[in-house]
Amino acid sequence: AALRVGRQLSAAADADDLLRGLAGALGEALRLESVEVRGTAPATTATWGVPTSAPVERDLEHGGRTVGTLALTARPGERLDARSSDALDHLAPVVAAGVALAQGTADLVRARDAATRARLAERTLIRRELHDGIGPWLTGLRLGLQGARNTLERDPAAAAAVLDALQAEVTQRVEDVRLLSRSLLPPVLDEQGLHAALDDLVRRTSASGFAVTLDVADDGTLDGLDARVAAAAYGILSEAVTNASRHSGTDRCTVSAAVEDGPDGPVLVVVCDDEGVGLAADRTPGVGTRSMRERASELGGRVGILGREPAGTRVRAVLPLVPVLDAPHGGPVGGRLDEDAA
The missing domain is CATH 3.30.450.40 (GAF domain)
Structure with missing residues (x-):
């Protein structure tokens, strides 16, 4: 036998x-x-x-x-x-x-599949930034330089004004590229944990002119998280802050992260709130929204994008502390949160 x-x-x-x-x-x-x-x-x-x-x-x-x-x-x-x-x-x-x-x-096998999906999500994010952001801006830069060259001899002052504006735009785009590179998991996340990475995110974003308030308990609960959970939480909050800075119409947002008790065990809850224009009735979820949901669902979590009263938007993600790599879309911690969920 x-x-x-x-x-x-x-x-x-x-x-x-x-x-x-x-x-x-x-x-x-x-x-x-x-x-x-x-x-x-x-x-x-x-x-x-x-x-x-x-x-x-x-x-x-x-x-x-x-x-x-x-x-x-x-x-x-x-x-x-x-x-x-x-x-x-x-x-x-x-x-x-x-x-x-x-x-x-x-x-x-499940971990390998999850890693593959994460890489595809990051590539999709980079493609979106190149196609919708940096690509059109480079085209505009080329046209602006050509316009400055055409007016240089007959109107040097106008040409200088165009060049000054282009220089300021270049400075902003350089910062955008830095933000994009760091949103794809900064080194501090691996070295010091999620709390330090969020501090770094707040500092860098605030330096660009969009103020971020961080609401995190200083008790070390975010420092010993599973690396996959920490990476997903950081990626979701980074995307949420980026969306708030670009689309909310306000100049600030609040980010929080905490470990809470869930129906199936402890979970990590991360939230990004803004008081901007809120969600458009006819909005279509973009690559960033799909990326956030994929990051959560591949670990057995969920993401909800909600309108706030009287105005603004809330992005809320719930991630199990122990990833469920084979969970169906939405995971075991409550299923997918729709935009009109409470």
């Missing part, structure tokens, strides 16, 4: 095949009616046979933690006797190792 079960660890083609093989090998070796192997992670379940009675369940432990459960039924008219129970005691660690291996493989 041990040889038959152990052979599945090297013969399986993928995680699903491994779990099915373990269930089948265990059922055949011990002459059972049915076997169900259930991992603690979603989508890590395999069955062999069809049960006709209530199963006997046993926990599977690996590395000091429970990784799943075995549910077994004996053939009709038979029972799991002392010899079968003893055999299960010896085989359970082998099955547990297989379940842990299958779950680790599944986690790796």
Whole structure:
């Protein structure tokens, strides 16, 4: 029985095949009616046979933690006797190792997919900035320089005024490029944590003329976050602040971040509020909005973009402290928040 079960660890083609093989090998070796192997992670379940009675369940432990459960039924008219129970005691660690291996493989695949989606979101953001911002501005710069050149000889003062205006615009665009580069995860986020990264975001944005007030408790709760959660929170707030500075029509906003209790465990809640013109009735979500939602949903969280009373916009994201990489869109922390949600 041990040889038959152990052979599945090297013969399986993928995680699903491994779990099915373990269930089948265990059922055949011990002459059972049915076997169900259930991992603690979603989508890590395999069955062999069809049960006709209530199963006997046993926990599977690996590395000091429970990784799943075995549910077994004996053939009709038979029972799991002392010899079968003893055999299960010896085989359970082998099955547990297989379940842990299958779950680790599944986690790796999900993490790789999440990383791919994050890279695509960042590329989309860069493409939007180049296409809608820097590209048209460079075209305008070229036309402005040509206009200054055309008027240089007959009206030097007008040419100088055009050049002064272009120089001021160049200075602003240089700062825009710096903000864009830092919005794609600044070094301080990895080195000092989310709190320090938000301080840096506030300082840089305020220096550009758009004031940002940071409301974060100075208790260290934001410094030990999972790197993926911290990166998603920073990316969402950075995009929200950028949108507020460009589209709200006001000169300031407030950013907050805190760990709160959620229905399924602690969550990180980040909010960006402004008192600007609010949401247009006919607005179409852009790349930035989709990017924020993708960052949250790929970890099992959600983002809501809400109108505020009497005026303004709120961007609110809820992220689980332990990422759920295989969660459906919207995640387990409450589903997607629509724009008209409270």
